[in-house]
Amino acid sequence: MTYLSISDITFSWPDGTPVFEGLGVAVGSGHIGLVGSNGAGKSTLLRLIAGELTPARGWVTASGRVGYLRQDLGLAPGQRVDAVLGIAGIRKALHRIESGSGDERDFDIVGNVWDVEERAVALLGRLGLHYLADSAEQLDRTLETLSGGETVLLGVVAQLLAEPEVLLLDEPTNNLDQHARERLYEVLAQFSGTVLTVSHDRELLERTDTIAELRRGELRLFGRNFSEYERIIEAEQHTARAAIRDARGDVRKQAKELVEARIKLDRRQRYGKKMYENKREPKIVMGARKRAAEVSAGKLRNSHIEKLDTAKEQLQQAEELLRDDREIRVELPGTRLYPGQDVIDLDDVRLACGPTVSLLVTGPERIALTGRNGVGKTTLLRRIAQAPPKVPWRMLPQRLDIFDERRTVFENVAATAPQASAEQIRAQLARFLFRGADADVGAAALSGGERLRAALAMLLLADPAPRLLLLDEPTNNLDLPSLEHLTQALAGFEGALLVVSHDPRFLDEIGVTRHLELTPDGLVE
Structure with a gap:
């Protein structure tokens, strides 16, 4: 074990x-x-x-x-491949021994891993890297x-x-x-x-x-597994939301009772003052009664204050159990395309990596581009960008390296939308969950999920509004809330999408209408 x-x-x-x-x-x-x-x-x-x-x-x-x-x-x-695998030194020692020029140090280096090349080739084959698994010589590549x-x-x-x-x-x-x-x-x-x-x-x-x-x-x-985890979390969130409703009701109740108690005490105080001024009873009795009333009033007031504080504390504890489920909700009418409108037209274009492709995209199609690793999907996106497309477009690269790291989120977005006012940009950024001071954070300090939201804001709020988005593995390195944010943002996009992704659930959630596979022979519908 x-x-x-x-x-x-x-x-x-x-x-x-x-x-x-x-x-x-x-x-x-x-x-x-x-x-x-x-x-x-x-x-x-x-x-x-x-x-x-x-x-x-x-x-x-x-x-x-x-x-x-x-x-x-x-x-x-x-x-070299063998250096990445961490076996370059062992291979050199092994080859010296096999050629008869090895010494005692080489035997120490090899130890008991005489089959390291065979094991490496076998593992490469098991993981589908067949051209590297053809022979041990491929490890020199x-x-x-x-x-x-x-x-x-x-x-x-x-x-x-x-x-x-x-x-x-x-x-x-x-x-x-x-x-x-x-x-x-x-x-x-x-x-x-x-x-x-x-x-x-x-x-x-x-x-x-x-x-x-x-x-x-x-x-x-x-x-x-993950489905069981999601079920447990959803049940806990349902309970937390109910607890928050109850706690908020208790806070309102205790606040109301505190106000009513203060009104009641104020009335007693006015009545006591009036009795004292009229001197209807001996002074010593009036004084004792006043002190007792003050003690009683203090206890009553403190009791209600404590109950209100307890209710507020229980509300805070309930709210801490509720997860951040903020949603991105954007309307992007400027991105709208109509059926039949030309977007991409490639005719027998040969990619640098080998395949020759033809691609016609019209209207607000949502296309998933898949294919084996190394076949040229990213190369195809770059070639489309060079064509160029027939409508305003933007590209989201794998590494999200579209920022000026010296600028804030607001400044980066403002640079892509020079015609928009500061108020308009901040209002739109708030919809991407960058509210108030969050919009003034430097790009270099953003977490992975924040970086994605900022990149989406730069793309979707750009001037002119993009009517084609080229997305290259957009779900890489995203936590699950950020993945949900990406899906929500794309739901408001009314143009054409061409998405390189191998996440079937994500492609289904963004409403993909066509699936294309890039092969060494070209695109297959």
Whole structure:
């Protein structure tokens, strides 16, 4: 049995921003899906477990070797495949030994992994990288010809070759086509150790044994898969909403009773004052009665104040259980297209990566573009942008690198809509959940989900309004609330969409009307 134990982890960033305070959890063998909003600390937790970050207090214990697949592999095009796999040194030593020129150091380097090349080729084949699995010589290739998805798979193979007992994966299905995802699912299902996966891929999360949610610096485990997690959360939210209604009613009731008590006490005080002035009773009796009335009034007033404070505290506790379910609601009439209106017209255009394509898009079509990793989907989007399209258009790249990082959210959006007034821009930004001072945050400081919302605002509020959106893997690295925000924003878009995505549920939710697959022979309807 493998295991992973996190004990009393406390960690803050160098600027003093706290992330975890006394975090602890223990998990055994199986596949755990780690979910939480962008900025909750999911990747930070993986880095702490992997030893890349050092906690101020606490420790991590694992049953054996820990493998860690980062979200951003940071690979350079000139790197060789065997170097990425971490076996370049072993291969060189192995080849020297086989040629008869090896020495004792080479035997130490090889150790007991004489079959490392065969294992690497076999794993590459299992994950669908067949052209790299043709022979051991393919391990000498460099990364120029690999797509983003193929590079991710290469990173997975590198971790599996090290034979870890605990495997940490940060968004492992980013950029993977459906075929590659299925291969990865199969490989992970056969892994006998502990897998902790940060992912927004709902199909992958459905295959987990446990869902772990990171929220407000605390980690909570939910049995079974993502559907069960969603069911539990929805039931809790239903209860929380009912508790808020009851608590608000109690606050109103206690506030009303406090007002009524004050009115009653004021009447008593006026009556007592009148009696004292008329001196209908001895002075000593009047004084005693006044002191008793003041004590009684104080107790009554304090009782109602305490009840109101308690009601307010219970309301606050109920509201803390309610999750942030803010919605993006935008109307974008300027993006409207009509049936039959020409949008894209490519005729036998040869892409740099090989295929020759023809594509005609008319009216407000919503098109999903799929295809194997490396076939040229991103290349096709860039070629469409160069054509150019027959209507105003905008493109959302995978990396969301469309910002001037030195500017604020407001300034970035204002640069794309020079004709709009500051009031108009701020009103529209509020609909993208950038309200008040949130619009004046620097682009460089945005979390992943905030970056997506800001990018959508830049695209959809641009002048002229885009009537075609080219979206390249828009769901990469999104937490589930941000994915919902993306879907909501696109619901208000009335133009044409061409979306590269391998998320069937997302494509269904945005109302895709055509499915195109890019193959080495061109586009297939």
